[in-house]
Amino acid sequence: MFKKILATLFCFSLVFAQANVNKFKQLNEEITTPNTYRTAAGYPGEDYWQVEADYVMDLILDDDKQRLYGEETITFHNNSPHPIPYLWVQLDQNVRALDSDSYKVQTSGDFGAQRGREKVQVGESIPLSTLKNFYRDFDGGFKIEHVKDGLNRDIPYIINKTMMRVDIPEPIRSGQSYKFKIKWWYNINDHIRDGGRSGYEYFEEDDNYIYTIAQFFPRMCMYNDVYGWQNKQFLGRGEFTLIFGDYDVKITVPADHVLGATGVLQNPQQVLSKEQIDRLEEAETADEPIKIVTNAEALENEKDQSKDEKTWHFKAEDVRDYAFATSRKYIWDAIGVEVGGNTVMAMSYYPNEAEPLWGQYSTKAVAHTVEVYSKYTFDYPYPVAISAHINYMGMEYPMICFNGYRPEEDGTYSERTKRGLIGVIIHEVGHFWFPMIVNSDERQWTWMDEGLNSFMDDIAGREWDTELFHPSRNTDYIINYMKGDKSNIMPIMTNSESIYQFGANAYGKPTLALNILRDTIMGRELFDYAFKEYSKTWMFKHPTPTDFFRIMENASAVDLDWFWRGWFFSNDHVDLSIESVDWYQLEMDPDKKQSLDEDDTQYYSAMLDEEDIEATVTDRDPNTRDFYDNYDKNQVTKRDKREYRNFLDDLSDEERALVDKNDHFYSVKFSDNDGIIMPIIVQFEYEDGDKEVIKIPVEVWRFNRGEVTKIFKTEKPIKTMTLDPFIQTADVDRSNNYWPERVEPTRFETFKSSGWGGSKNLMQRVRDDAAADDDSEDDSE
Amino acid sequence: MLLSLIFAHQFFISTTDVQFKSKEERVEITIQVFTHDVNLLLENANYNTLHLGTEKESDEIDIFLVNYLSDNFIIQDYIWKYVGKEVGLDYTIFFLEIEKFSLSPKIAILNSIFMDLSTKQVNIVNFYNDGNVQSASMTIGEPVFSFSFQ
Numbered sequence: 028m029f030k031k032i033l034a035t036l037f038c039f040s041l042v043f044a045q046a047n048v049n050k051f052k053q054l055n056e057e058i059t060t061p062n063t064y065r066t067a068a069g070y071p072g073e074d075y076w077q078v079e080a081d082y083v084m085d086l087i088l089d090d091d092k093q094r095l096y097g098e099e100t101i102t103f104h105n106n107s108p109h110p111i112p113y114l115w116v117q118l119d120q121n122v123r124a125l126d127s128d129s130y131k132v133q134t135s136g137d138f139g140a141q142r143g144r145e146k147v148q149v150g151e152s153i154p155l156s157t158l159k160n161f162y163r164d165f166d167g168g169f170k171i172e173h174v175k176d177g178l179n180r181d182i183p184y185i186i187n188k189t190m191m192r193v194d195i196p197e198p199i200r201s202g203q204s205y206k207f208k209i210k211w212w213y214n215i216n217d218h219i220r221d222g223g224r225s226g227y228e229y230f231e232e233d234d235n236y237i238y239t240i241a242q243f244f245p246r247m248c249m250y251n252d253v254y255g256w257q258n259k260q261f262l263g264r265g266e267f268t269l270i271f272g273d274y275d276v277k278i279t280v281p282a283d284h285v286l287g288a289t290g291v292l293q294n295p296q297q298v299l300s301k302e303q304i305d306r307l308e309e310a311e312t313a314d315e316p317i318k319i320v321t322n323a324e325a326l327e328n329e330k331d332q333s334k335d336e337k338t339w340h341f342k343a344e345d346v347r348d349y350a351f352a353t354s355r356k357y358i359w360d361a362i363g364v365e366v367g368g369n370t371v372m373a374m375s376y377y378p379n380e381a382e383p384l385w386g387q388y389s390t391k392a393v394a395h396t397v398e399v400y401s402k403y404t405f406d407y408p409y410p411v412a413i414s415a416h417i418n419y420m421g422m423e424y425p426m427i428c429f430n431g432y433r434p435e436e437d438g439t440y441s442e443r444t445k446r447g448l449i450g451v452i453i454h455e456v457g458h459f460w461f462p463m464i465v466n467s468d469e470r471q472w473t474w475m476d477e478g479l480n481s482f483m484d485d486i487a488g489r490e491w492d493t494e495l496f497h498p499s500r501n502t503d504y505i506i507n508y509m510k511g512d513k514s515n516i517m518p519i520m521t522n523s524e525s526i527y528q529f530g531a532n533a534y535g536k537p538t539l540a541l542n543i544l545r546d547t548i549m550g551r552e553l554f555d556y557a558f559k560e561y562s563k564t565w566m567f568k569h570p571t572p573t574d575f576f577r578i579m580e581n582a583s584a585v586d587l588d589w590f591w592r593g594w595f596f597s598n599d600h601v602d603l604s605i606e607s608v609d610w611y612q613l614e615m616d617p618d619k620k621q622s623l624d625e626d627d628t629q630y631y632s633a634m635l636d637e638e639d640i641e642a643t644v645t646d647r648d649p650n651t652r653d654f655y656d657n658y659d660k661n662q663v664t665k666r667d668k669r670e671y672r673n674f675l676d677d678l679s680d681e682e683r684a685l686v687d688k689n690d691h692f693y694s695v696k697f698s699d700n701d702g703i704i705m706p707i708i709v710q711f712e713y714e715d716g717d718k719e720v721i722k723i724p725v726e727v728w729r730f731n732r733g734e735v736t737k738i739f740k741t742e743k744p745i746k747t748m749t750l751d752p753f754i755q756t757a758d759v760d761r762s763n764n765y766w767p768e769r770v771e772p773t774r775f776e777t778f779k780s781s782g783w784g785g786s787k788n789l790m791q792r793v794r795d796d797a798a799a800d801d802d803s804e805d806d807s808e
Numbered sequence: 809m810l811l812s813l814i815f816a817h818q819f820f821i822s823t824t825d826v827q828f829k830s831k832e833e834r835v836e837i838t839i840q841v842f843t844h845d846v847n848l849l850l851e852n853a854n855y856n857t858l859h860l861g862t863e864k865e866s867d868e869i870d871i872f873l874v875n876y877l878s879d880n881f882i883i884q885d886y887i888w889k890y891v892g893k894e895v896g897l898d899y900t901i902f903f904l905e906i907e908k909f910s911l912s913p914k915i916a917i918l919n920s921i922f923m924d925l926s927t928k929q930v931n932i933v934n935f936y937n938d939g940n941v942q943s944a945s946m947t948i949g950e951p952v953f954s955f956s957f958q
Contacts (some may be wrong), residue, residue, distance in 0.1 A: 037929070093918045129842060200834060440858075441857070441858050442849075442897065443897050500896075500898045503899075504898065504899065507840060508821065508823070509946070510934075511823060511934060511943050512932050512943035512945045514945055515930050515932070515945045528930065529928070577935075589897065749908045773825075773827060773838070774825075775836040775837075775838050775903055776836075778891070778901070779891065
């Protein structure tokens with residue numbers, strides 16, 4: 028028996044020549060070559076640089092016409108090593124211009140961004156939401172009044188859809204800055220009707236608006252070492268690629284508005300009452316959120332519409348963007364959160380319509396997210412973290428995010444709404460880290476901010492409530508998504524605009540992948556260190572996917588090329604299986620072995636023969652019998668015993684001890700079924716009921732054979748084996764994960780056996796009756 | 809942006825497993841969709857979804873949903889029977905079954921669930937014929953797929 032094992036092992040050492048399609052082939056052509064800007068370890072290199080832009084803006088909100096007017100001065104700092112001959116500025120509002128490409132490139136399968144906002148005709152072949160695209164009347168888009176230099180001279184510019192090239196008179200040399208001004212205005216979109224990542228919501232009852240304003244000013248494009256100018260057009264999906272800078276912003280709104288914005292308020296004395304300033308101060312050290320503007324005050328505010336104006340003045344440092352929310356309907360609450368020795372003000376702005384849900388949860392969810400993300404990445408570096416309400420939204424900006432979800436009119440809400448609200452706030456506040464600070468290129472890679480952030484918000488969600496945010500919710504869904512038809516699945520490493528199934532691909536699958544990486548492949552300690560290292564390293568910088576892949580490996584000493592290849596560069600799924608199990612024991616004492624070898628299997632014909640045949644020839648005629656008839660092949664011969672003695676004599680003391688142990692050996696063949704490889708995690712259940720989990724590193728698959736056989740030594744006989752017993756490898760087909768083979772009850776069977784239909788008798792009857800009628804018709808045909 | 813699991817979410821997808829059990833001549837069907845989509849569908853039809861999936865859910869909701877499924881999930885030559893549904897916070901699963909089912913060389917399946925909510929909707933249908941599986945993605949352009957069993 029020993030020989031058989033050795034022979035098997037020997038077999039494994041053979042190597043077959045073949046082209047390198049090995050799943051462990053290192054990533055080379057798939058990732059960028061390291062250079063002096065970005066190192067092979069995933070860090071900024073000695074020549075790393077990034078451009079910056081500072082903004083001074085004066086804004087006026089027209090609450091009668093729903094317009095925003097602005098004048099901005101941009102100071103662009105060319106920190107690149109080369110001269111820059113022209114500047115590109117992003118005009119994101121042009122995505123809503125009447126002639127926008129975002130409408131032209133839509134195909135019939137792309138419409139539906141406004142899903143759910145209106146009644147659709149069930150059963151029609153073209154939804155109304157699609158037809159609506161042919162009747163656009165909203166005159167969106169920037170109206171550029173002028174572009175001037177520091178001396179108020181006009182500068183020529185050309186607008187290419189959502190991008191504007193500013194033709195500066197001379198190239199900006201390396202290390203130089205250039206100042207220019209843009210005057211503009213635009214019509215604010217009705218977010219509830221037209222969607223979008225900003226806009227207004229109108230409240231008919233009290234004739235008031237909530238404004239959540241973003242992408243509202245011409246913004247500098249990114250210029251970097253990877254793509255040069257990142258001026259890929261905004262088509263509505265791939266989000267924003269932006270550079271850091273300081274902002275000095277004055278916003279003029281109706282005097283009765285309550286306004287929240289990116290940055291620190293510079294003139295509280297002018298826009299807040301003494302009482303409000305006192306409440307804010309009280310909130311800094313409060314145990315529960317304090318209302319700066321109470322529900323009653325907000326209700327009072329929305330009764331009249333002030334014709335006076337107030338100008339709110341904010342400053343923000345090291346931010347990549349700017350946004351604000353304003354309304355006379357807003358309640359405002361706040362609480363101080365201690366982070367790394369600083370007090371961060373977690374705040375929320377919401378109307379009475381959002382109560383009681385928002386007062387209970389919003390600011391607490393903001394504070395929770397700030398604490399959890401700070402723990403796993405770096406201390407939140409900004410002074411405020413804001414959640415502002417507008418319905419049907421979930422969108423992030425530096426220090427402020429806009430979130431939907433509100434209760435029913437009677438103040439009740441479902442658990443889904445509650446989970447939705449807490450979930451959206453954690454997610455959007457999480458974006459303050461990714462990509463607002465760890466500033467990846469969203470236009471190119473959605474997964475780098477949405478994937479990383481969804482993964483992190485999953486952790487923060489679980490730390491809020493493990494049941495409400497149970498890991499199964501994403502895992503089960505993505506496994507189901509990955510197992511199916513591959514024609515609608517793209518690798519995660521696909522440009523934002525070209526992804527099918529955006530949510531599953533750029534949010535859910537990276538979340539599952541990183542969870543598996545953390546819990547199953549690397550372990551939490553190694554992963555958390557590497558992830559923190561990535562976050563800290565690229566804080567206030569611009570990482571690429573390659574930088575992320577490299578730093579995770581470099582900081583952990585875990586070869587992850589196979590993992591990135593399978594999970595990020597392919598659309599494969601995982602399906603490990605147990606193919607066969609053989610059981611062995613070491614060479615046994617012939618006396619013990621005899622009892623095992625005696626074959627007591629009975630054959631039916633032989634059993635009948637015993638009754639039917641009175642005597643055979645060999646019974647009747649002794650002369651027909653010889654040695655072989657008298658030899659019991661199961662009898663232990665002297666030779667057997669001698670051989671066994673010799674066998675024992677040849678063994679060393681150590682080997683002798685092995686034989687005496689009488690261990691069991693199980694040779695188990697596993698298959699990867701041509702999918703993504705994973706560590707083999709198998710649980711043995713012994714005959715005495717004990718259980719043990721064995722984990723074999725993923726390198727067991729390194730010869731790329733598709734099948735591996737492992738031999739396990741156990742002291743006790745094994746009753747069952749289960750592959751991936753705790754759902755930690757995203758295995759899409761669990762039916763082949765058992766030995767002995769087990770038929771898993773399907774979802775259907777589980778449902779039926781759980782007493783289906785008990786509470787739904789009416790439906791049951793209706794459908795059963797209908798089906799019975801149909802059946803009888805079928806029978807009669 | 810939060811697309812996952814909220815309003816303008818971009819998971820325009822459902823997964824349907826059609827399990828043919830030849831010995832029992834039965835087909836068991838599970839249709840997994842987003843609860844969010846079920847909500848939208850019901851709200852568009854003016855149902856209150858507050859109690860969806862709870863004891864207080866009105867029977868009318870089930871009747872509406874079964875009628876909706878009858879229009880949008882069809883297996884050629886057969887009428888399925890509604891077994892029930894499981895409403896989770898994220899996903900809802902509908903359970904259907906067909907008895908006295910036999911495999912013909914071609915079986916066409918229409919799955920246009922939620923294509924009226926979004927033309928981006930993709931409905932993946934996995935047809936398990938004992939051990940073998942065939943998989944198809946239904947879209948608004950081609951909501952019907954013909955599975956072959958030669």
